Amino acid sequence: MLKAHYFFALSLSQETKHCIQKWTQPMKDEGSFQSWVHPQDYHITLAFLGSADELQPVIHKVDALDCPSFSLTLDHYGTFGKSDSPRILWLGAQPSEILQRVRGRVYGVCEDAGFQLDKRPFSPHITVGRKWNRDFPFTSEWLNSFQPPDTHLFTAREIVLYRTHVDRLPKYEAIYTKPLHAN
Helix, strand or coil: CCCCCEEEEECCCHHHHHHHHHHHHHHHHCCCEEEECCHHHCCEEEEEEECCCCCHHHHHHHHCCCCECEEEEEEEEEEEEECCEEEEEEEEECCCHHHHHHHHHHHHHHHHCCCCCCCCCCCCEEEEEEEECCCCCCCHHHHHCCCCCCCEEEEECEEEEEEECCCCCCCEEEEEEEECECC
16 A cells, blocks of 8 residues: 655645636647646645655644745746646746745745655645656647636635545645734
8 A cells, every 4th residue: 555645735725726717728629738637736846755654743833833824926937847748737826035934944844754855945836737748749839729818816825735645536634823913
């Protein structure tokens, strides 16, 4: 049996999930990526912990953080992976200093709790699709034809610790929630 993996993320409102689903639907309709993230699994990862035997110490540390709620604006698609055959399609947000600060604090307490975290620069995004699936190379022109028609503003109100279940949909189960305080 596979060991569960855990990660801290910003959860998204149902309204935001619906908006992302609506924006992504035209790409899904043409089968452009091999798999699509279940709308209930949309999130912005702050720290991927991997497998863990003991979560209480890191939960206690995150619980002690004093972080405000804040607004983010979703406005563009991008990809990770090969330029002609990307492995990840994501929706991104406009740059946010407060998001960077909140992520830095969560990342820091996870490291303090003994977790070995990804050292790559933080690139906040919402994964929506995986593995390019067309019989022609991916191009930025193709992606530009599907860019969101407008922006979507939402308020990040909580940090959630998710557990991954690879054998079900949705895949992610919220096991701890840290509310962000209102400004």
